[in-house]
Amino acid sequence: xxxxxxxxxxxxxxxxxxxxxxxxxxxxxxxxxxxxxxxxxxxxxxxxxxxxxxxxxxxxxxxxxxxxxxxxxxxxxxxxxxxxxxxxxxxxxxxxxxxxxxxxxxxxxxxxxxxxxxxxxxxxxxxxxxxxxxxxxxxxxxxxxxxxxxxxxxxxxxxxxxxxxxxxxxxxxxxxxxxxxxxxxxxxxxxxxxxxxxxxxxxxxxxxxxxxxxxxxxxxxxxxxxxxxxxxxxxxxxxxxxxxxxxxxxxxxxxxxxxxxxxxxxxxxxxxxxxxxxxxxxxxxxxxxxxxxxxxxxxxxxxxxxxxxxxxxxxxxxxxxxxxxxxxxxxxxxxxxxxxxxxxxxxxxxxxxxxxxxxxxxxxxxxxxxxxxxxxxxxxxxxxxxxxxxxxxxxxxxxxxxxxxxxxxxxxxxxxxxxxxxxxxxxxxxxxxxxxxxxxxxxxxxxxxxxxxxxxxxxxxxxxxxxxxxxxxxxxxxxxxxxxxxxxxxxxxxxxxxxxxxxxxxxxxxxxxxxxxxxxxxxxxxxxxxxxxxxxxxxxxxx
Amino acid sequence: xxxxxxxxxxxxxxxxxxxxxxxxxxxxxxxxxxxxxxxxxxxxxxxxxxxxxxxxxxxxxxxxxxxxxxxxxxxxxxxxxxxxxxxxxxxxxxxxxxxxxxxxxxxxxxxxxxxxxxxxxxxxxxxxxxxxxxxxxxxxxxxxxxxxxxxxxxxxxxxxxxxxxxxxxxxxxxxxxxxxxxxxxxxxxxxxxxxxxxxxxxxxxxxxxxxxxxxxxxxxxxxxxxxxxxxxxxxxxxxxxxxxxxxxxxxxxxxxxxxxxxxxxxxxxxxxxxxxxxxxxxxxxxxxxxxx
Numbered sequence: 116x117x118x119x120x121x122x123x124x125x126x127x128x129x130x131x132x133x134x135x136x137x138x139x140x141x142x143x144x145x146x147x148x149x150x151x152x153x154x155x156x157x158x159x160x161x162x163x164x165x166x167x168x169x170x171x172x173x174x175x176x177x178x179x180x181x182x183x184x185x186x187x188x189x190x191x192x193x194x195x196x197x198x199x200x201x202x203x204x205x206x207x208x209x210x211x212x213x214x215x216x217x218x219x220x221x222x223x224x225x226x227x228x229x230x231x232x233x234x235x236x237x238x239x240x241x242x243x244x245x246x247x248x249x250x251x252x253x254x255x256x257x258x259x260x261x262x263x264x265x266x267x268x269x270x271x272x273x274x275x276x277x278x279x280x281x282x283x284x285x286x287x288x289x290x291x292x293x294x295x296x297x298x299x300x301x302x303x304x305x306x307x308x309x310x311x312x313x314x315x316x317x318x319x320x321x322x323x324x325x326x327x328x329x330x331x332x333x334x335x336x337x338x339x340x341x342x343x344x345x346x347x348x349x350x351x352x353x354x355x356x357x358x359x360x361x362x363x364x365x366x367x368x369x370x371x372x373x374x375x376x377x378x379x380x381x382x383x384x385x386x387x388x389x390x391x392x393x394x395x396x397x398x399x400x401x402x403x404x405x406x407x408x409x410x411x412x413x414x415x416x417x418x419x420x421x422x423x424x425x426x427x428x429x430x431x432x433x434x435x436x437x438x439x440x441x442x443x444x445x446x447x448x449x450x451x452x453x454x455x456x457x458x459x460x461x462x463x464x465x466x467x468x469x470x471x472x473x474x475x476x477x478x479x480x481x482x483x484x485x486x487x488x489x490x491x492x493x494x495x496x497x498x499x500x501x502x503x504x505x506x507x508x509x510x511x512x513x514x515x516x517x518x519x520x521x522x523x524x525x526x527x528x529x530x531x532x533x534x535x536x537x538x539x540x541x542x543x544x545x546x547x548x549x550x551x552x553x554x555x556x557x558x559x560x561x562x563x564x565x566x567x568x569x570x571x572x573x574x575x576x577x578x579x580x581x582x583x584x585x586x587x588x589x590x591x592x593x594x595x596x597x598x599x600x601x602x603x604x605x606x607x608x609x610x611x612x613x614x615x616x617x618x619x620x621x622x623x624x625x626x627x628x629x630x631x632x633x634x635x636x637x638x639x640x641x642x643x644x645x646x647x648x649x650x651x652x653x654x655x656x657x658x
Numbered sequence: 659x660x661x662x663x664x665x666x667x668x669x670x671x672x673x674x675x676x677x678x679x680x681x682x683x684x685x686x687x688x689x690x691x692x693x694x695x696x697x698x699x700x701x702x703x704x705x706x707x708x709x710x711x712x713x714x715x716x717x718x719x720x721x722x723x724x725x726x727x728x729x730x731x732x733x734x735x736x737x738x739x740x741x742x743x744x745x746x747x748x749x750x751x752x753x754x755x756x757x758x759x760x761x762x763x764x765x766x767x768x769x770x771x772x773x774x775x776x777x778x779x780x781x782x783x784x785x786x787x788x789x790x791x792x793x794x795x796x797x798x799x800x801x802x803x804x805x806x807x808x809x810x811x812x813x814x815x816x817x818x819x820x821x822x823x824x825x826x827x828x829x830x831x832x833x834x835x836x837x838x839x840x841x842x843x844x845x846x847x848x849x850x851x852x853x854x855x856x857x858x859x860x861x862x863x864x865x866x867x868x869x870x871x872x873x874x875x876x877x878x879x880x881x882x883x884x885x886x887x888x889x890x891x892x893x894x895x896x897x898x899x900x901x902x903x904x905x906x907x908x909x910x911x912x913x914x915x916x917x918x919x920x921x922x923x924x925x926x927x928x929x930x931x932x933x934x935x936x937x938x939x940x941x942x943x944x945x946x947x948x949x950x
Contacts, residue, residue, distance in 0.1 A: 193860075201858045208848050211852055226860050266855075458818070489819070490819075545819055
């Protein structure tokens, strides 16, 4: 049964010369799981918002959207609100009330549902999602992943048939994101709820989706099962760069046969088609300079006198000119370590030295002058002005000195930029202070693959200019592609450290997809480039 | 088997305002004394011997309030001594003592009240008056801490980026004002998303129902009836003037009639209700636990 049909939909924002969504047609069957992808600014969000009447933006619309055969403008209020659910990107800002149980009941209260009915539905939902333990809590005590799950649950209590999600995992760490996606899969399979989701992190969703929709400059250019899409767009690097590694490998070297999507299928694909007589690529030996840029020596830190140690005996050295990555799970103390180095938190024992001088000896905030700068996780906190130009003027940044171009953004409001653009402008602001040591907290959070690649190139150029970069990240693929050395953070200290090759081939769970895919078949292959080269070296097997 | 704080919040609120209302609208010294003793007793039953600092604060305040009145007011017949050509009178001193008793007593009650009434209960009580008001309060309760957390975040971000160039107060204030102005923008920006989320979940389309997790049980009804009955007796006896007491020009006491005595007894009973409930609960629990 067709639950949603979009016919020749075109949408133009007021005062815009060209349409944001042009002539889009597709339909969704009941119980389908569909992923919508495309570069930032390709019109995904606008399209999704047009599928829910209450969120349809103001502008010129032509064409129509039918829900169960009825144009959405004509559905009655209650059905439109409860049958079509919408989850947005930012977990924090969608939440309305202060208590978990109140948030769950919010939608039903609005619909005028009797209280007995509300309490039953909430109980059901809380049990299904395992929310019971935090049912009584304040919303502010929840983690990002829990908040997003709460947003989903508070939509589901209204029993929707169609669920629209606009980049719901962009702000989550990888584990929470994977959990969230598998919850969606469960909903789709167990209740045949129809799901359409826009995503950047395609690694998890593509293998489970029924169809992949791809948008480019407002038009829908593909609407097929993922295998077919990948085969068709083999040569389009910009579309493929966010896909699962197995699919990217197939696009590089596969020619016929089924396209693998998961690590398991990718492994089978390599073993069936390529030999392993050459097991590893020659490694470039890594030499760091002898000068120490940042040193922790037995650092202990806790937030409260009777709390637990967040940093417990942290010791490590970062050398001048390195790109250094700190990886680790949520709450392992990565960000705390970075804030301590930036002088925002004070360790109660141990010492932190920046360029061989204790941070307490940098008097009168000289630490932040031509020495060290930190970019926080939430880049929005970096901006203070109404235009990018004012923002850059304020800190005396000279855009001609930047290794990238942001001139076309100068007259925009920093809050109106995409995540990747915000990151670049924030970086420009930070670089104005001419730091020699740059601390970055999750620079790739919420970015699409193209924007990530862009940041990566910028960081490489910075290193060439002699800047030391210490990055805290969850993103193992990014760390593998970018860093000189990686360290694993656990329980307030470093438990493993080494070059990406040593580090990721030593780990068996916390490692890149390529490393998991080629483990014990090839040695030291951690990026897609490595495995492509190895496969080419070994040559195709004769059948 | 519930302790007093677990009764329906409306009942608890009615009881609290009965107790403090009598204390505030009457000036009969015996009632003031009962209220103060009850307040201290209730607070210590709930908290044990902790909160030493609060006790000290209340009793210092008590002393100041008692001494302040005779220094400012010079009414009264009986002059105790003359200070700086101003008479200090017995009546003014006793009046000060009486108001101090009233104020500190009410403070003790409200301290316990704020401990018992968590934000959730407060919302329930306001929700009973108006669901919309309750929603606004709930959003504010969430938003205010969010706002202050974001302000700390922005401040830290700016500090680590070298916004505050020098270590002096003027620079700090300049920086803070910039942070505040962007916070307003951020709050509005945030508000748009929250508003979208509310609209998407049907806010404003129907008459809202008010979901709450508290119910009225038999014991709630019993408690509220008893509280109101006791309040009426006391209020009546205060209202018709059988519990009258005047300090100026000289202290005059009318011996309370039967109604006055009934008023005093009901006030004692009103104040003792939660203490009786707590004791009963702990005894019963002890007995039940012996059977486990």
